[in-house]
Amino acid sequence: MDLGDRKEILENLKYLISVHDIPKLKNIIIDIHPADMADIIRDLDTPEGDYIFRLMNSREAADVMLELDEVSRDQLIEDLGIDRLSEMVGNMDSDDATDVLSELSKSVAQQVLKRLDKEDRAEVEKLIVHEEDSAGGLMALEFVAVFEDETVDDAIQKIRQKAQEVDQLFYVYAVDHQQRLVGVVPLKKLLLSKRDMHIRDIMNTDVISVTAEKDQEQVANIVRRYDLVAIPVVDDENRLVGKITIDDVLDVLHEEATEDMQIMAGIADDEIPQEMSTLRISRFRLPWLLVAFAGEVGSAFIMRAFEASIQQIVATAFFIPLIMAMGGNSGIQASTIVVRSIALEEGGTTNRWARFFRELRVALLNGFVMSVLIFFMVYAFFSEDPLFGVVIGLSMLVVMVNAALVGAVVPYVLNRFKYDPAIATGPFITTSNDVLGLFIYLSMSLAYLTYLR
């Protein structure tokens, strides 16, 4: 649905709400995809949105609720009342129900849980123990498993029983009588096989699975690598415990990419670009600004320490922004490439040193090119002493190489100690490269003043 359509529907709905034309409203609502409905509700005033919500059955309402952003969802949950909320949660897939419940306050979650039917409650209790960003935290219990000694016909019966519950079904998983995962059967295969064939004889035994503890980013990389649309989750004894569908994997990849970019820009990773108050956004970004501030304050002290030499040749100061910026650029180029490689798990340990030395060579080469450029610039416009240009150029080379090495090494160190390597592309490293670069530059100019002039 494009923006024009959405605007038109929005106007139409507003009018129909104002004249309370419930039959027509219901007719429109039923044709709108939950993802579009969520956008529409965000654009409506709260009472209008609540009005629409009350017209939906709890299955529809649940689907829409899952598409809302966090802020609108919190608002809605507040307005809904426990009974309606419980009904909606009962209509969600087990993984979504668990996510919603884990976002609620403990007391509200308890009340909702009490109102769920026994089976739904058991499912949520089974899932809620897993870490949010693990395979267990992503998986749903809505899958179809058949015994390997059952027939195609048995499998179809099982699918029929679960048809309502399992919305997106592409594979059936084959297990032995200890519930251990032994194979996978795509629906295509099921459709083309004779009804009395055994699952064992048509299943693919090369089944790729993950354990419940697996980190969600690794799960996403596996799904992407092997072109899967769903992946089964097993416990330590290889017993089938759940499945993850590709839409959740897409969300993970999107989340991780956004997170990396936000960390890179010095924004807390949970800043939502929509619907946040100035104060909240400010609070999300301020810590990074403070990190940068604390670091850069160092630069003011360093410069004061070199006050005498700056006073002697003010021209030394002219090149500070240039040299720091080039160091910053060289560092961020190196760290971004390394961070992205780590995120995508490209290459093994053996490749680390190769990458380090490659970054070193690139920094040396590019640093040299820039040094030559700045030498000529300084000589042409700023100082007739070629030695001054050499000092500036040499400083730039050292600063750029230093920044690149810091940028190439720090992500691995962070990763080793279980921190997000993306931090290395953010203000933290940029700032320390700034301060270090400034120190290197001023020390070298001081040496020039003292010994060479």
Added chain:
Amino acid sequence: MDLGDRKEILENLKYLISVHDIPKLKNIIIDIHPADMADIIRDLDTPEGDYIFRLMNSREAADVMLELDEVSRDQLIEDLGIDRLSEMVGNMDSDDATDVLSELSKSVAQQVLKRLDKEDRAEVEKLIVHEEDSAGGLMALEFVAVFEDETVDDAIQKIRQKAQEVDQLFYVYAVDHQQRLVGVVPLKKLLLSKRDMHIRDIMNTDVISVTAEKDQEQVANIVRRYDLVAIPVVDDENRLVGKITIDDVLDVLHEEATEDMQIMAGIADDEIPQEMSTLRISRFRLPWLLVAFAGEVGSAFIMRAFEASIQQIVATAFFIPLIMAMGGNSGIQASTIVVRSIALEEGGTTNRWARFFRELRVALLNGFVMSVLIFFMVYAFFSEDPLFGVVIGLSMLVVMVNAALVGAVVPYVLNRFKYDPAIATGPFITTSNDVLGLFIYLSMSLAYLTYLR
């Protein structure tokens, strides 16, 4: 397959190649997923890799070739010879075959095309006309379409005919007799419906499709938004012309996220983190360094223009790195959020002004906090004249707000003129913010010197 396994297999293969144990080699090869095989071949020496390649049948070899990175693939194509290459291309899905052919030199592509069978050649010729980054450039012709007045049984027959060709099949598309797309039937529905039912009666008519011209990033957003695993592609008359599967969408999202991050870091968007020579990487990064250099050279001239005032109070220079860094951080925070919102198509035109004013408010608030901090820092450690601290603080506020506004506006302007908004997070804007910030800061200090001291 984890790294340990891979290493073991690698050793084993090397040994078996050295003793020419072809039966055992074939046995191992058949069990390895193409994605893993590609990694193994990358780790082998070229003659060993070529040896393995010759043992695979052309279907297997084609699958592995598609998983190789660009550099290894080019090498392989060179070693293969036209006949073998043509055989492999003939075994690929139409979209992959087209991609590979479009990467070849024109004369080689012509030779391969001549060797393909008539049907395959026709498919490639149909696909190659589309822009690489459009829905047409992503789509494959391996889909199953049935007429809406056919039965479930007819559909199953068609699937059977295409079973070999269509590897990942999850939906069947329903068309009318003018080939216009009218509905979609998930395989689950087909499996649970009586064989004599008409497609018309079981199909879902709310089918989401895209036209062949649609930009690939928009296609990816639609697939993500509506939780699809495949999306049909239609022409201007709504006639079904192809389908895009989720694995290609995942690759697009991954590509776009990497691209945005690389642009953000000032790296050309086609730098591949693997297997590139120092010279090539250097050439990819140098242009951005030159952009930054050219811009920052301006800062040296600006500083010279203010030489007199800097000489008078050297302390003015002390805060240059700090103020520029804070402006840089404030700008990148604003631009990253705006760029990401544009990429995800969040919010409409109406939201742009809201976002602009929100960034203004956030920058004012955070700028104010930082100004107060720097005021106290300056007063405590650098100057007893509180007015000097006020000037520094005020400059910082102006520089931060200015950078945030540039960061919030430029992505929209770039997008408007069909440039990638992500450019606004890269060296281009960082540099101009640096120079602009420096000018603002020095002008304000000069005013202080002239009028207030």
